[in-house]
Amino acid sequence: MTNKSKVTLAIENFVRVANIVSNLDKILQEAKNLSLTAKNARVVALRAGDSAYGFKPITNFIDEFSELTIKTTKNISLLSSNLFAIALAVVRYSEFQQRLNTAFEITNHRDIAQLQHQGNIDLLRTMKQLESAITHLESYFEDILKQMRSAEYIAVTSRVEASNAGEFSESLQSVSNFITSAAKKIKQAINDNLKEMHLIRGALR
Template identity: 30%
Template sequence: MQVNQAKSQFVAVASIAAELSAVMEVAKEISLAAANAKAIAFRAGEKAKGFQPITDFINELAKDTIELVNNINEYAFHLYRLTVNEQRMTEACKRFEKVEQLAAGARYADSLTTSLQEVRLRTQLCHREFILQVSELLIKLADVMHPARAARVIAANSRIEASQAGEYLQSLQAVAESVDNAAQIINDKVHKCRSALTIINVAE
């Protein structure tokens, strides 16, 4: 593993962890918005009858997003461990190679060859697993985009239903705006995660 490559992997994994943390917070905000909307719709009664089932959809989307992000976090943590392991094994390879050079011509110098080959093989296997996990994570991140897109559609429908809620119009429209904004933030954060992973793939 080259120094620049190792650095890019660490930066990418750290970036993903930060972005996913932000997505989780936004998903929790959506869940809170759903609870607030449900309370407002209940008070509005018949005026917001069409809005009430929408709050359930919003809450389900928030739960789905949180579940997906929790799952993705496990992949991100695994990528971090793989990066650390690969870096350690790369350093071990360098030390073995240096010792092998210094021991050239010594009586038992050949005994180092097997150990060096084993460390090289383990490093290669670790890197292959890293690349495989990157591909899996890209797929998982694509899954998060589905609830984000659905949230934007629901936000649009929420505005329509809110327009019929009389004095509760502004309160319900605020909910719709918060869901729409949250969906956009999630979309942006996930896009940043995917970009970070794509850069690693291109660098391979």
Template identity: 30%
Template sequence: MITKEAAFVSSTSVAAELYVVGGVARAMSISVKNAKAIANRAGVKARGFSPITDFIDEMSIETMKLVNLINKDSIELSRIAINELRIRDAVEKFQKVTETASDAKYISSLDESVNKLKQNQHEEHVKLYSYARKLKNLMDEISKKMSVASVIVCNSRIEAVNAEEYRSNLESIANDIESACATIRDRVNSSEQRLDSAIQQWKGNSQDESD
């Protein structure tokens, strides 16, 4: 569990973490195309293999599309998180001024700026939660796809048994796909943890604001 990382670092790391997933999904797609070529050569011996490869190929392409969406949103989330951090820093500094210069002749002239800043901060929090929710949904979608893919890979192993001399090649490809699924699942889990950690920090900050 990642807990010590600053929220804006966590949100930025999600983009980097999931960039790797895009690469793994691409590799998965290539493995599947190899499997398809072998299955074609094997003909009737690997009859059951072709629909499985079609399915996984489609899924890897969808995963890449999801990763592209996540990349865009996580970069936007990171931009908002950094903006929120800057606004929070400004709010803290302005609050310090209102405490240390409470006797200053013109202290009330700062009120409008402070209120505007707090309003901006609130708006950034709303945006943060909205993007974080959207990202979590996209990540959940990838995780579900990977769970389905793992089941399909098990089926492909059964089909590979009937492929005689092509068996070892198809099993090796099934291993590659399984390993790719595991990598994607791990990366997505780690990204979700990072995002949860960031959300907790933002919640804490919102709490401090309202206190």
């Protein structure tokens, strides 16, 4: 691998990290929408009374997993800031190493060779930090995927309960549809991030 390709890969990884952070905003927004939907559904279920009796515990589940997703996503956001800083450091070390290599080709100076050695150590260290941060983030995304699988199951159950809610059935059915839609969007954003992380990991090897 040439030094120029290392810089290029480092920049590409930095862009991928930026994409991951952008997708986190989508996940957090959908999770907040789910939480709001749970509150609205609870109001409708209360108005529906006994006809929506089976829907009431479902709203609690919706609220629970949406709040858990919000909490997990906020934790991820903190980690992603660190990921962003590490990815930027990899770019800077790669560019510095490239400049040192160019200078060494011109002067063949011993001091530059020592700087090259130290620069390579720093570059490898930050690349390992980036890979470690990626692995840590991946476990969080897997947690959210599990939450979304639960959400999809709840959406199916809530449709059944909503069908028994009489005049409030349509309103509660819309809640079920929204849960399905939000879960799908969150899963898509997570899968996009997992793909980006896979590419980053591959570029680091």
